[in-house]
Structures are given as structure tokens and as C-alpha cells.
Amino acid sequence: MAAARSGEFGILDVLLKYATENFSIVQWPGFLTSRLAYLGPIDQLKTILQATGDTNSMDADYSPLLYCAIMRNNTTAFGALIGHGADPVVTNSNWKNTPAILVAAKHGRVDMVKRLTEAGASVDVYDNRGRCALWLAVVTGQHLALKALLEAGADKRALEVPREGSARPPIVSLASVPFLKCLKLALEFGADPNCKLLNEEHPSSALSIAARWGLHDSCRVLLEAGAHHDADDDPPLIHAVNSGKREIVEMLLEKGARVDAKLEYDDFHATPLIIAAQRDYQDLAKLLIDRGAGVDTDVWEGNTALHYAIGGDNPEVVKFLVDLGANTGQIQSGEWSALQKCYAKVDCMKVLLEAGADLNWAEPDANNSEGCTRALLEYDMDLDTNDVLGYTALHCLPSPARLSIAKLLVNRGASLELRNNAGKSVLDLAIMSKDVPLVDFLLDKKVDINAAASSSGAALHVGAATGDIGMVKLLVRKGADVNLAHPWMYGTALQKACMSRTGTAEGRDAVARFLVDEVDADVNAHGGVHGSALDAALLNGTVEVAKFLIEKGADVGWKDTWDIDDDSLGIATKTNLGHTPLHFAVASGSTDLVELVLSRTRGKTSINEPDEDGWTPLLWACRPCDKWGTPGQVKHSIVKLLLDRGADPLVRGQTWDDKQWSPLKMARYHGATEEVVHLLKKASRYGREKGEKEEFHASKKGVRRLVAYCDMCLFGIRGLVNVCMSCDNKLAFCFKSSRLKEELHPYHNNWELQGTEFEETEETEEERESPESSPEIEQVQDDDAEGDWSNDEDDTDGVINGDGKQD
Template sequence: MLREWRSCRTPLMLASSHGHLDVVKLLIDRGATVNDKDMDGWTALHLAAGNGQVVVVTLLLERGAGLRAKSNTGRTPLILASFHGHLDVVKLLIDRGTPVNDKDMDGWTALHLAAENGQVVVVTLLLERGADLTAKSNTGRTPLMLASYNGHSGVVKLLIDRGAPVNDKDMDGWTALHLAAENGQVVVVTLLLERGADLTAKSNTGRTPLMLASYNGHSGVVKLLIDRGAPVNDKDMDGWTALHLAAENGQVVVVTLLLERGADLTAKSNTGRTPLMLASYNGHSGVVKLLIDRGAPVNDKDMDGWTALHLAAENGQVVVVTLLLERGADLTAKSNTGRTPLMLASYNGHSDVVKLLIDRGAPIDDKDIGGYTALHDAARNGHIGVVNLLLERGADLKARTLYNETPLIVASSKGHLDVVKFLIDRGAPINDMDVTGWTALRYSKNYGKKSSDYLESKGGIE
């Protein structure tokens, strides 16, 4: 039998899909194989069922089509018909003996698929015919969870009325309320709460429905959950609150709402990070401004001694850096290892932030506990634009670390030829040695870097 070349579909499959009963009958009478499969493992019955071709489904069943045939992903004709809401096909397949609770490779049943797609009439029929409303997928998801996530309030109500456990959890510890809240389904959230959903339920990582709604900016759900008593300052396993999550994701409307409802803007995560720090790192200037206006301490430090300015500078957030400086951020602040915002910006090659910090008075030649300056940082990471800027602003190209390394030595050890050339052109001593007696050339040769030939041509020695 000829097949459609792309998907290996036979004429029988195509005729079945489109409901051409006479053609289907003719092809079978002429010997077409009823249970042939295409590249996806679909049979003619799958295609007819998925497209709601009830008359063709009837004929195929009479001619021996396999009710329980599964596609490559384990889908049966019943599962496809249920997903697409073809009630008459669903009824016919069940009447002919299709197991209602068969699962696909992901552990989804026909009820899961119908619930996910909001097919309330099909869900009703499946339940009447014995579908298991507590069935869980491979990830622990129930039909109620899928309906909740997708906002199908009619299906949600029906499933709960029929006894679906409201507070069941999936493998990640998420309930139907978590899923509805995460996806901003305010009507379903309302319904779940009315039916006893636990708004303090925590996932395996300690996340509450309020946290998920806050992170995703669903202000209507956030307001509803708080109005119903959700604790605003609950923390997850990392010590993050709903405010941390909203701030990190730049949800300024939700941040405003949380602050109005008593969220603690000084709350610190397990690593000492505040909402202001997270917003600063991610460049959310609107949230940064709002938090500072509401009293967030600008110069708070995390467990590593980093401030919001350190984080914004490290990530190149020039607008936020400007705002923080205007609001009193300390540009000389040092982390536990002596790192300044200028060093972090230099290390990561953020020339606009480097320029701004220097213009505002950041000390260029400050050293961290290892004796590294901003110039060392820029040189070892090959950021020639920042190296140029620092030298123009007076950085010491002879500065040495605790191990007597110069910017030229660190650039050579990393093989940054353009930086090596630039530093030498600016007068960097080519044969300075570190505490081990190694020169730039020796480092370059030892690590097989391409800068060695250039250093030798300039009179470098080992």
C-alpha cells in the first residue's frame, strides 16, 4: 500500500482522518491494513478518533482496528479523542471496551488530557465510566492539577465535586493551588480556596503559592492570597520571601502590593541577600527605586560582604549603578575578600560601569586581600577596553599582588596577547618577576600561550 512520504501515512489513514467513509470502506475492502502505523505510531483509528470522525471510527472498529493501539508516546485513540473533546467518539470507544485508565508514556490518562484541555463534558463522561480522578502522571500530576494550571474552572469544580483531593502534591511538592497561582488563574485560585486548598502549602523547595504568583507578577492572585491569609514573609529553603522573588523578576506592581501588605524589605536570604540586592543584580531599576524609597538600606551586605552596588556593578547594570550612587551607595565598600564594585566591573569587562564609578570617585588602585587591583582583574580576563580606560584614568601598571604579580604577568599567564601588547606599549616592565622568580615570558611559555613569541621579540627573558 502506498504511503504519504513525509509521515509514512497510508491512504487509509488520510481518508480516516478526514472522515471519508466511502473511501475508507473501499480501501479496507481492497485489502488495506487497518492497523498500520505511521512514523509517530498512529493508526487510522488514532487519526479518526482525534478528529472526531465517529462514523469512520465505527467502521474501523467493525473491521478489526485495535482499540488499545498506542502511539510512540503511548497515546491511545481514547486519549486523543478525550483531549480534543469528541464526546461521541469517547463514548463509542468506551462502549467497545477501551480501558478508561490506560496511560501514555508520561503516565497521563484520558482524564488527564481532557482535564488539561478543559473538556468538561468529556470529563463528566469519563468519570461516569470509571476514570480514576486520583490518577497521577509520572511526575505526580493529577487531572485536577492540570485543569487548575490551565484555568479550566468548570473542570476544576466538577473534579472537586466528584471527590478529587484538593491538596494532593506532585513529585515537586506542588499542589493544584501552586499551579493555578503560578499561572495567574485567579478564578481557579478562588475556587480552590473555597474548596479547602491550603494556601500555606510548601513545595519541596519551600515555595508557597504566594511566592509563585509573586515571581510571575500575578498581582490579582497575590492580592487574593494575602486577603485570604497567606503569610507574606514566609521563606523558602533558600530563605527567599515572596518579596525577594518579585524583586528578582522585576515585578514592580507586585512589589508595591507586597510592601503595602507588610512585606519585610530588609529580609535576608540564607546567603544574606536582600530584595534590593536581587533587583540590583538583575537591573530592575523601577524596583530598586521603589525599595529605596520605602526605606531599604542601600549598603546592607550579604554573607560575602557584597552590597547591592557590588552586584549591580558585577552584572553591568549601569542604570542601577547610577541610581544606587545617587541614593548613597558606598563605592568604596569592600567585600570579605576586599573586592570593590570597581574590581567586579573591571573583571567582567563592563566599561560603562567602570567609567561611571571612576567618575564618581572610586579609588582606581585599591587592592583586595590578594593584592589584586582593578587593572589586574581587567588584564587577567582580557578586557582590553577596560584596561585602556583604567590606564587613562591613572591606574598603576606596575602594581603588584601579594605574589608580586604585575598586570602584565597575569595577562601573559592567561594568553591575552592584545592586552600584553597594550601594556608593553604603555611602558609595563617586561621582565619583572613574581615571588617565584617567574617572568611574563616564562608564564606564557609554561602555559603554552601565544603571547610568548611577542614577549621574546620585545626582549623578554625567562
């Protein structure tokens, strides 16, 4: 073996001759035989085969001999192995029981494919994952192997039918990648060019997919083979225009594709001209109109190419369409004209105005034109009429507003108290825009500065959230109540400053210090779902602000609304939902904050104090917030700190569906590292000793909803989520907070349960280096011993990203 490993084949030859002449060897080392089958020399391999005749060894540590010869494309070794009885059909667990012909097809070993079929291997055999040799040759672009298989009689239907668990036939996959030779071969041997995806995705046909990806030659080959150039359910012309490839568009039009074909599904509604207008393809728009496309052909809710050109901010296309007679008065979505679509599209608006769009009929909002406003005010108009979003003319003032326009509207009687659908007043919007002159003007008009909306609080709440110290000082000077508590979400303005993520940390810190130091904001005022300013600061992870509040007298031992005292409760600082400062500290992911709270309450706290759902700080620590800059993983340091300080690892908390959770189960659900899981399992062993079932602590990983967070606890959401469908901003509650959704949000009763509970568990495979990269047989052995020989992309059904070039 040492001689073989070091390449001393002369010495190896002498040793083999001596061994075969003087010993009766029944089983040769797997390393030696695999290496010789892979690298040779062939004479020494034959010596071993003649001595034992064992060509079908199942050594668990090394690859089978026939597979080594195939991977190396060693035809001489292959012939010797077949000649000594190697079975081309037998599979091996080291290679996931994958038939040898699939290995040869995937890696393009054409000679091996031919030799295997000659030796009796079936060209239509499948592995235990539903893959055949044709499928592997297609998804890896091995056209010569594909040809060899088809010439050997492989069933072409395997190219037309998705493998189990997939919706994508191989011929459709070929249409999305530049494997032109494979595509030609498949069609030449009779594969159906009109195969489609078996799900509802678009594009769905082979031709539409090739058109979408701009593969001109693939489109030509498919059309020549009889692919349908028109289809009501998936018109290829729309996808061709989407690609921007004029030659493909012209090819389809020459074949007779309908120029006004429509495709509408989910949120997609289009004609070829609409796609060209939206994507600013003026040359394609002209080509389509020259071929008869209707300039005003509409889709869902009256949308035309003109609306989409405006939406894409493409003024040249807008002018092109208007010059051809596009109807500028066409209503979109039952409410909007083309002119009203131009809110932030100044160049598009100029085109429409120059074309004579009816200004009196389609009042353009937000163009900041005093002259236009004066002209409109000459008519008897209701200045408080609102749009579908609840905006009045005053709400539509741009930022910064022209005071002259604001004065015109207010002096004519426009209301300052009306709020839009999101609960924002004109004053709120001006504060958020940091428009000091407009805020000053509105407050001089005696707008109610302390009127609180259901969603955003009063004016000072809005100003504190921006972190704009100048704006906050202006509001206080004008009479804002610094201790006004918002009844639902945000509590006091000080709390809002501590929990906001708008503006800069320095600005929010300056606002908090100003409110406390200069205008005597109460650091212990409580309200909202987060309880106190200290709780908000702890949740937000701002150690400096938390220390500042404590130095200013923030109470870590006040009685809650149920009048429970310190002696019976431990850490008695509680929100209405039972959350203590320690709950918020662990949620921040900051070990320093946890240490700070524990040190301030040492000797009189219960580290196992539950909230209203029975969640102790340890349960909270096993659910990472994953928002607002907090860690996305359960922090080992915090879990260990809590356990070291006496946290109970066997505690039980519940979620809205009454499911019980242990810290270990919670950590697993949130994808904790093995280090954290091991720590919790070790801490929970007492429960197992008392007969507790291990199955209780098991959990699959919950699906992380990437853009969602809970509007109550502000944590990122895993699994199912309850969403208020009546709220414009789609208020959402997680698996913990959903039981209180009606209490926390009594304003609507239109809830929808959305999402998927658990992640799917599917085997993934790592990319394996080519055996050609190293002369060491260990490369074959090491990869295959783990069964990791395949690098096909299961997750994409074999759709391999090409470089855009046809082969």
C-alpha cells in the same frame, strides 16, 4: 484501488459489486478498506464488510479500520464497523499498541469516546507508556472528551497521580496552562485541588503554579475548590508576587495568606516583599506593607528587601523602603551593608547617601569620589585591607580611574604589589581596562613589571592577551621581558597573544608581529602547557599567524624535554604533555591547518605519534573542541584526511579513569555523524577480522556541559569534570586531563567530581499533521506505519505552552 484513490466512487461501486458477485475474496486490500473507513462512502464499506466480515485486520502497512473512523470522526463508519464485529479493545502495533479510546480522547473525538464506552471499551485502560485517556484529554485541553470520560466513570485518581516516570500529576499540569474548562471539570468531579509535584521543584502545588503563571481565573477556581491559600513549604503568595498580577495577590491576601511568608531553597531566598522589591513592583510592595509586611524581614544571610531592591537597581523602590524606615545598616552575607551593595548602582547610592547612610562605617568602594576618598583618609585606616575577593582600595579603582584618587592612595602608602584572590595586581587590572594613564603612573612608581602571578602571567602576558598594540608597546618600553615564560599555563607573551580570544583578531595579530619583528621575541621559546607559540596558533585556528611564525623560523622539529630526537619520534615538536603541532591542528577543526602541518613535515613525521595518554592525532580529531569558534562536530574531512595518510584506526588512548578508547568509540561518545562513524567502522574492519570485539567500540553519547571547558586542553567538556572548588573561577579538567590535575594545579587540593556521564535516551515523537488537512488516506497510513501518531510533549509532562488566555 485506482478508482478509490482517484475518488471515482461510481466506478468503484460497479467494481465492488462485480467482485463480490464473481469472486470469493478472503482479504481485501488494506489501502482500500482503510480509505473507505476514513472517507467513505459508507455503502461501499458495508459491501466489503458483508463480503468478508474482517473488521480487525492487522495489515502492517495500513491503519486499522476502527482507528481510521475515529480519526475522521466518521460515526457512520464507526457504527458499521462495530456492527460487523470490530473490537474496541484490540490494540494495533501500527499505533504503538495504543487503545482506541486514548486516540479518541487525545484528538477530542467526543462522540467516539461515548460510542467506544458503549461498545465495551474501558475508560481506565493504560497504554504501554503509562498513559490513560484522562491524562491525554487533560494535557491536550480536550475538555469535552474529558467530561465524556468522567461521566462514563473514569477514575478521577488518574488526575491526581503522575504517570510512571513523571513527578507532575495531570491536575498540576492543568494549573500551568489556560485550560480553564478542563480544570473546572476535573475539580467538579472531585480531583484534589491540593495535589503537588512529587519532586523538590518550586512552585510545587497547583495553586502556586497557577499564581506563578498569572492565571487569575485558575487561581480563583482552585481556591473555590478548597486549595490551601497558605503553605509553609511553597507559599502561593510569593509566586503570585513573582507574576506581577495584583489581582491574584489581592485574592490571596483576602483569603488570609501570610504577608511575611518565606520560601528558601537552593539559591532562592525570598518573602513576598523581597520579590516585589527585586522585580521593581512598587505598587505591590506598597500593597504588602499596607497589609503588614515587615520592611526589614530578612532571609538567608541577613538579606532584606532593601538589599534586593539595590541588587535589582531599583532606586524608586529603594527610596520607598528607606522612607518607610528600612535599616540601611543591615549587614548582608555577614560583610556587606546596603551602601556597599551600591558599587555600580549610582542612583541607589544617591538615595542612601541622601538618607544619611553612615559613610564612615560602610565605606562605599568604586564611587570614584575624590572628596569621599580624602574624607576617609583623614582616619587612621589600613589601606591594604582587602575584601572577600582579595581587593584592596587600589584594586577597586574604576575604569578609567581618576589619577588623583590613585595618587592619594599610593602616596599614603597603599601597596602596588598585592594581588586579589584571582592573582591580579593593580597593574594587571589597569592593563586589562586599557587605562594607559594609570598604567604609566604605576610603572613610574617602580612596580615590578616582570612579576608573574600563578594565574595570569606577568604584565606583558596580560597586555598581549588584550590585543592592544599601544599597551604592549608601552609595557615593552617600560622594561617588560618579551621572552619571560610563565611557569604554569601560558608560556611566553607571544604564546598568550596567539591563543587569546580577548580583543580583536587584528589586534592580536599586530601584537604577535610587533613582538617578533620589532623586539626579537623568540618564536621557539617554550613553556606552559601549550608548548610553543606555533602550537598556540594552530590550536586557535589562525592560519595566517601560523604561517608567519613558520616563516620567522618556528621549529617543527625541536627536541622535547626528554631529548627524544626526530629519528625515533617522527614529529618531534612536543609539549611537556606530548602534544605535537598536528595534535593542535586537528583540534582546531581546520582542514587547511592539518594540510599545512602535514606538508611541512612530510617524509619525516609519524602521523600516529601519541601524546602522554596514547592519543594520536586521529583520536584528537574524533573529539571536537566545540569552543573558541571551532566546530562542534567531528569533522569528516579531517578524519578522512588522516586515515588516507595512514592514521591507525585501531589505536588506543586512555583517560584519567584508565578507560581505553578507540577512534570509533571516541567519535560515538562525542556524537559524530553517521558518515564519520561509517568511515571509522570501515577503516577498523581489520581489527574485527582479527577477532576484536565490536562491543569495545560502542559508546553512548556523552553529556555536553554547555558552559564548561577544560582549563588544560581548552576543549568543551562532555561527561564528568573535575572542578577545583577553592578557585574563584572554578578551574576545571576534562576526562582526559584530570589525571594531571594535581601536577598542573598544585595550588589547591579541593577537587570535586561533577556532572553526568551519558545522555539519557528517550523516545521522541514528531508533530503529526491533522488528518483533516488532506483527503488522502495515505496521511493516516504513513504517519501511523511508523508509530508516530502522538504529539504530546513527554519532555514537559504534558505542560503545554498556552498563549496566556483562559479558554
